[in-house]
Amino acid sequence: MKIQNKKNLIFCFIIAALIAEQQNKLIAQTTLLKESVVSESNNSKTFNGKVNAESNNNFSKPRNGNVYVIAHRGAHVGIPENSLPAIQRAIDLGCDFVEIDTRMTKDGHIVSVHNTTIDAYVIGKTGKVKDYTLAELKQMDIGEKIGPDWKNTRISTIEEILQLCRGQIGIYLDLKEPLVPELLQIIHKYDMESQIIWYIPASRMEIIKQLQNLCPECIPMPDPGTEKNIQEVVSQINPQALASDMGQLNESFVKTAHANNLKVFVDEEKGTSAEWEQIIQWGTDGIQTDDPEALIKFLKSRK
Numbered sequence: 001m002k003i004q005n006k007k008n009l010i011f012c013f014i015i016a017a018l019i020a021e022q023q024n025k026l027i028a029q030t031t032l033l034k035e036s037v038v039s040e041s042n043n044s045k046t047f048n049g050k051v052n053a054e055s056n057n058n059f060s061k062p063r064n065g066n067v068y069v070i071a072h073r074g075a076h077v078g079i080p081e082n083s084l085p086a087i088q089r090a091i092d093l094g095c096d097f098v099e100i101d102t103r104m105t106k107d108g109h110i111v112s113v114h115n116t117t118i119d120a121y122v123i124g125k126t127g128k129v130k131d132y133t134l135a136e137l138k139q140m141d142i143g144e145k146i147g148p149d150w151k152n153t154r155i156s157t158i159e160e161i162l163q164l165c166r167g168q169i170g171i172y173l174d175l176k177e178p179l180v181p182e183l184l185q186i187i188h189k190y191d192m193e194s195q196i197i198w199y200i201p202a203s204r205m206e207i208i209k210q211l212q213n214l215c216p217e218c219i220p221m222p223d224p225g226t227e228k229n230i231q232e233v234v235s236q237i238n239p240q241a242l243a244s245d246m247g248q249l250n251e252s253f254v255k256t257a258h259a260n261n262l263k264v265f266v267d268e269e270k271g272t273s274a275e276w277e278q279i280i281q282w283g284t285d286g287i288q289t290d291d292p293e294a295l296i297k298f299l300k301s302r303k
Contacts, residue, residue: 058194058219058240059263065299068096068286070172070265073114075292080121080142080153082112087156087164095292097170097197100161103177109134110158110182121145121155158183162190171196172221172265172288178204180211184218197221197265199243202233212237221265227253234260241265241285246275251282258283273298 062068074086075093082100090098100112111129119126121142129137134157143153165171173183173196187193193215200208202222211220223243224233230253233239242262244253246269257264265286266279276298279287289295 062286063094063096064296065303067280067284067299068263068265069094069292069295069299070097070099070286070288071095071292072099072267072288072290073101074098077291077293078146080146080150082114082156083142083150083153084156084160084164085150085153087161087169090292091165091169093293093296095169095296096286097172098165099172099174099199099288100158101174101176102158102179102183103129104179104182105129105134105137106131107133107135108182110179110186111137112156112158112161114176118142118155159186159189162186162192166190166192166195172199173197174199175207178207180207180214184211184215187215187218193217194219197241199223201225202229205236208237227256230256230260230262234262243267245269246279249279249282249284254283271295 059068071086071090071093073081074083075089075095075098076082076086079086079089087098087100101114102110103113103116104110111134113121113129115121116130117126117128118132118137118140122140123144125140137155140155141152142155143150146153161171171192175183175198187196194217197219198208198211199221200211200223202208202224205222208220208222211218219241220237220239221241221243222233222237222239223245224230226248227250230242233242239262241264242257243265245267249264249266254264263285264283265288266284267288268275268279268290271289271291271294276287276295280302287295
């Protein structure tokens with residue numbers, strides 16, 4: 001009986017040793033996996049320790065060749081700008097982004113109106129957007145000036161725009177007024193942080209940093225001005241993309257941006273085939289245009 005107990009005890013010790021050995025192997029494998037993940041994470045950082053834009057890229061492939069098409073104020077040729085019909089037209093055309101402008105009403109709602117006043121959009125009305133309530137603005141017809149087909153078209157709220165765009169088209173948000181917390185409250189509601197790029201001049205760095213602090217997953221797109229400012233912008237906020245215009249853009253600008261893993265979106269100036277071709281030859285990633293239909297046709301003709 002004593003011999004049998006001793007054999008059982010030895011057997012238990014052997015089993016326990018085998019289990020301990022397997023646990024140690026599992027721990028070692030887990031440690032190696034963690035070290036591998038950390039190593040990959042470190043390798044994806046830039047010289048200043050921030051996550052590299054290439055490794056944190058939220059941009060899907062352009063829909064029309066190799067260039068992103070941004071519909072400036074929607075596809076508004078013959079349609080009221082910044083309106084839901086202009087945005088729907090941009091979606092129907094297959095644009096990658098629609099550009100919208102953001103302003104606050106007297107009673108704290110955010111609407112998409114480019115100008116500070118409604119003078120250019122409404123017959124018989126004048127005044128600043130901020131001096132009207134949303135209800136008052138919604139009574140105004142912004143389609144009547146364009147033509148009878150667009151009569152009774154209304155100013156769009158940002159919430160209406162997000163509802164229309166979600167999952168269908170990216171948004172190029174031109175931050176006309178410093179409304180970061182207010183906009184984020186709406187954007188979080190629709191889980192659209194990665195679908196929106198924020199145009200903010202680099203001269204408003206405090207606003208860009210506010211956006212990054214409040215929403216690390218959001219995508220600021222600063223305009224650095226001249227090429228010599230790119231490195232400073234990268235060192236401060238390390239964005240994924242830069243905005244520019246034809247007054248500043250050239251091949252060297254694009255090369256410097258790309259060397260820092262940044263995409264470049266530019267506002268057209270003339271909106272001609274010759275200008276588009278030059279922009280593309282410089283390697284620019286996206287074009288903001290007033291005639292997205294014509295730009296898409298041009299891009300398809302180059303394939």
